[in-house]
Amino acid sequence: MSQLLNVQFIAGPDGRPAFAVLPISEYYGLLEGTNSGFSKHTYQEPPELPAGYGAEFEMPAPPPRPPREPMPESVQKRINAGENPILVWREQRGLTQVALAGFIGFQEDDIEAFETGAITPSVEICQMLAMALDVDFEDVIPL
Helix, strand or coil: CCCCCCCEEEECCCCCEEEEECCHHHHHHHHHHCCCCCCCCCCCCCCCCCCCCHHHCCCCCCCCCCCCCCCCHHHHHHHHCCCCHHHHHHHHCCCCHHHHHHHHCCCHHHHHHHHHCCCCCCHHHHHHHHHHHCCCHHHHCCC
């Protein structure tokens, strides 16, 4: 009677199973039991991993991000007066609508629509705009 494998399938772009992940011991067991040319002599057990790898590995903390410069007073005044923060920051950075659109992979018309309020950008788009303008996410959210 065959034994069930402890396997996980990963779907490909078409949604059908494209990859199979299984424990290394089961993989080696499959190799030993096949007639596909593999034998104990054609592969070796992997060496023991040194400390710091696998389950005991912890990602080091990223270096602290330097604080951003405070918002210029001219920018703060314009935003407080009701101007669109995307427009204000774009002009502060000396960018055209075409340049900003190119940074985030959009069209100039999209930037114009965000700045006039015709379209409210999604959270994801606000994140992209903030990165392109080198400001905090909260600084580009239209009010």
